[in-house]
Amino acid sequence: DAGVTQSPTHLIKTRGQHVTLRCSPISGHKSVSWYQQVLGQGPQFIFQYYEKEERGRGNFPDRFSARQFPNYSSELNVNALLLGDSALYLCASSFSVGVSGEQYFGPGTRLTVT
Amino acid sequence: GESVGLHLPTLSVQEGDNSIINCAYSNSASDYFIWYKQESGKGPQFIIDIRSNMDKRQGQRVTVLLNKTVKHLSLQIAATQPGDSAVYFCAENGKTGFQKLVFGTGTRLLVSP
Numbered sequence: 125d126a127g128v129t130q131s132p133t134h135l136i137k138t139r140g141q142h143v144t145l146r147c148s149p150i151s152g153h154k155s156v157s158w159y160q161q162v163l164g165q166g167p168q169f170i171f172q173y174y175e176k177e178e179r180g181r182g183n184f185p186d187r188f189s190a191r192q193f194p195n196y197s198s199e200l201n202v203n204a205l206l207l208g209d210s211a212l213y214l215c216a217s218s219f220s221v222g223v224s225g226e227q228y229f230g231p232g233t234r235l236t237v238t
Numbered sequence: 239g240e241s242v243g244l245h246l247p248t249l250s251v252q253e254g255d256n257s258i259i260n261c262a263y264s265n266s267a268s269d270y271f272i273w274y275k276q277e278s279g280k281g282p283q284f285i286i287d288i289r290s291n292m293d294k295r296q297g298q299r300v301t302v303l304l305n306k307t308v309k310h311l312s313l314q315i316a317a318t319q320p321g322d323s324a325v326y327f328c329a330e331n332g333k334t335g336f337q338k339l340v341f342g343t344g345t346r347l348l349v350s351p
Contacts, residue, residue, distance in 0.1 A: 128281075129286075146329050152279075155337060157337055157338075157339075159339075164246060165344070166327050166341025166342060166343065166344050167282065167339070167341050168341075169338045169339060169340070173339050179336040180334060180335070180337065181336050182338065199263065200285070212260030214281050214282070216281075216339075218337060221336070221337065222337075224335055226272075226284060226287065227272075227284070227285060227337060227339060229274075229281035229282045229283070229284075230281050231279075231280055231281045232280075232281050
């Protein structure tokens with residue numbers, strides 16, 4: 125079975141630009157969460173979506189937004205990119221919405237902002 | 239507050255040794271804990287989890303111990319192999335009402351043949 129997939133693998137953007145990152149969850153998983161991982165640190169929670177609705181949001185500015193589609197895939201959008209947005213963006217999927225559901229991570233998208 | 243690591247501690251072991259990786263979590267209300275392994279250039283890989291109503295759980299070559307009194311979590315890896323070399327993160331899911339994992343500092347495990 126395919127795991128969580130993310131695209132693109134790598135991306136280079138300029139300050140002020142907009143970026144869209146994509147995630148396809150494991151088949152049958154209805155919950156998708158997004159995390160930002162800055163080099164040398166653990167992942168930081170950005171959003172959780174379940175059944176196309178936002179279920180939780182971390183401490184990130186409104187420049188970050190996301191959505192989930194009927195097929196449970198998801199997009200993360202970041203507007204007005206800053207140098208500090210350079211990071212590995214991880215998507216995780218889970219079958220359930222419960223707080224104790226196992227989350228499986230994709231390989232991530234490496235975003236570099238110059 | 240949330241645990242954010244600024245420096246990765248490193249554990250160096252010889253192949254065949256047992257490894258113990260420790261983690262202090264921050265939220266006493268957390269009731270679910272997970273260990274992840276992250277290899278260079280990859281996303282975190284689920285290793286083992288434990289709920290707060292347990293103090294020990296075993297998997298294949300791995301054991302997780304939970305001490306809620308001192309908010310401490312440990313991961314024991316038996317007969318460590320070179321393929322175990324990676325960064326290991328503990329994560330907690332406090333009672334936020336949704337699936338928000340809070341990750342610890344991370345420990346780099348280096349296994350020498």
